[in-house]
Amino acid sequence: MQQSEQIVVGRIGAVYGVKGWLKVQSFTDDPESIFEYSPWLLSQKTEREMKVVEWRRHNNGLIARLEGISDRDEAARLTGADICITADELPALADDEFYWRDLIGMRVVNTNGYDMGVVEQIMPTASNDVLVVKAxxxxxxxxxxxxxxxxxxxxVTAVDKEAKQIQVEWPSDF
Known part of the structure; x- marks a missing residue:
């Protein structure tokens, strides 16, 4: 059986208090939706599967208590760990929606047929996401x-998932 790709959805932050609570940095669109995934695969030097026992908002962030973690010292060993899930846990998307990971590596061609390059990364900005295309x-x-x-x-005039190509209305020399 093939193992599903792991997706990083957050990161464990600093310890909060003395009872094993941890700050959680969520990378999901709705920060609280990180708690809909269970169990978490915590990835640091090794990987460890953990379940969230309880969580809550704290100031402008999130904190959580994980199963088997009951004091500050145990919690401290988890700080900095990536919170991962498997790709098959991600919700299905509509035809016109995309996960960033699906766009990375796609060829970008403008409407004149000029090959602009390949999407290397996607940069979030306040107004919209930006394709970083390596020429x-x-x-x-x-x-x-x-x-x-x-x-x-x-x-972006078309995204062809099958052909792994994005068509853009963008000047070749820009």
Whole structure:
């Protein structure tokens, strides 16, 4: 049986109090939805499966108590660990929705057919996500990288998951 890809959905922060509570940094769209996943696979130097016993909001953040962790010293050993889930635990998306991980590595071609390069990463900004496209080594315009706003229907005209290609309305020389 093939093991499912692991997705990092958060990180364990500092210890909170003396009873084993930990601060939790969530990378999910809705920060509290990190607690919908169980168990967590904590990944540090080794991997360890943990269940959340209870959690709550604290100031502007989240704190949680994990099964088997009852004091500050035990909790301290988990600080800095990535909180992972398996890819098959992610919710299904509509046809016009995408996980960032699915867009990374896709080829980007503009509406004139010019090969702009490959999505290297996606950068979040206050207004919209931005595709960081690594240009081809022989780019005709001498570009090494392009930043293209991921705004569907305006700049991103099509995403073909099967062909692993994104079509954009973007000038070749920009």
């Amino acid at each position: 081809n080594s022989n780019d005709g315009f001498g570009k090494s990288e392009r930043l293209i706003p991921f705004i569907q229907s305006e700049y």
